[in-house]
Amino acid sequence: MINYTERISSLMEDIVARVPKLSFIDMSRVLVFARAGRTDAEGAYATCHCVCLPASEPGYYFWRDRTTGKLTRRSEWFVTKSPEIRIGTQQIDYMISFALPRFCDQMLSRSRKQVHYQGQPNWIAKLDTIVHELYHIDPERPGIRRMERADGTYSANCHGQRFFTDVVEMVQQYVATNPDPAVYDFLEHDYEAIQARFGGMVGTTFRGFPSYPQRYTEVLTPQPDSPPDVECRVEPLKVARIETAFTEDDLVMREFMPTTSRQLVRKGRFCAA
Numbered sequence: 001m002i003n004y005t006e007r008i009s010s011l012m013e014d015i016v017a018r019v020p021k022l023s024f025i026d027m028s029r030v031l032v033f034a035r036a037g038r039t040d041a042e043g044a045y046a047t048c049h050c051v052c053l054p055a056s057e058p059g060y061y062f063w064r065d066r067t068t069g070k071l072t073r074r075s076e077w078f079v080t081k082s083p084e085i086r087i088g089t090q091q092i093d094y095m096i097s098f099a100l101p102r103f104c105d106q107m108l109s110r111s112r113k114q115v116h117y118q119g120q121p122n123w124i125a126k127l128d129t130i131v132h133e134l135y136h137i138d139p140e141r142p143g144i145r146r147m148e149r150a151d152g153t154y155s156a157n158c159h160g161q162r163f164f165t166d167v168v169e170m171v172q173q174y175v176a177t178n179p180d181p182a183v184y185d186f187l188e189h190d191y192e193a194i195q196a197r198f199g200g201m202v203g204t205t206f207r208g209f210p211s212y213p214q215r216y217t218e219v220l221t222p223q224p225d226s227p228p229d230v231e232c233r234v235e236p237l238k239v240a241r242i243e244t245a246f247t248e249d250d251l252v253m254r255e256f257m258p259t260t261s262r263q264l265v266r267k268g269r270f271c272a273a
């Protein structure tokens with residue numbers, strides 16, 4: 001069976017070693033994991049999740065009276081925090097998830113990327129997606145890269161035309177360095193071909209699949225005093241009790257089939273590279 005997330009991770013290491021614009025990325029702080037995604041369903045092929053953002057400023061929800069505009073009630077003070085993910089001694093800053101098996105079936109000929117890759121094979125669309133997710137990592141501060149507009153201000157959107165053309169440029173740059181085909185040739189196969197060739201596909205997931213670590217809300221204790229103009233009823237905030245810290249023990253292997261997946265029984269420890 002092919003370990004698809006491990007292959008993507010190794011390919012990413014090769015990409016950041018060969019593409020100068022991405023050379024700041026430390027892949028030991030990036031965790032690649034799989035999410036469920038059927039080929040015939042809508043949804044993203046991949047997503048970049050930042051888990052190194054500092055806690056938010058304290059805040060609260062509030063309700064106003066529609067006619068007087070006065071606050072009628074508010075929630076307790078809370079902050080939002082990033083989950084903590086550690087693999088061994090290594091802190092993870094970003095996670096990149098891939099929808100399996102949908103990602104394997106991504107085709108250039110069915111996407112708007114086609115105009116940028118005239119005459120190139122179908123699987124280049126997958127390489128484009130991989131570079132795209134890496135490019136979301138901000139080189140300057142924890143977070144998702146902000147795209148500067150031509151006038152020097154930042155776009156509210158993390159994409160923009162520049163983003164897509166930068167990605168195309170980096171994909172071409174990577175291919176032009178003549179990487180070892182053994183590093184990327186798994187992208188040449190769609191899901192059916194992978195099944196035929198490798199007899200199955202597995203990927204790293206979190207034990208609580210389909211859930212995975214996400215930013216969460218934490219009620220402040222003790223509660224700060226409310227501002228003088230905010231004298232109103234205070235409602236307790238209902239926050240779900242969720243895991244907020246994860247280690248390699250929370251990672252498991254799942255086998256991905258066309259419409260379902262199953263957790264593999266762990267034989268010894270596996271390395272979540």
Ligand SMILES: [Zn+2]
Pocket residue numbers: 132136159
């Ligand atoms: Zn994106």
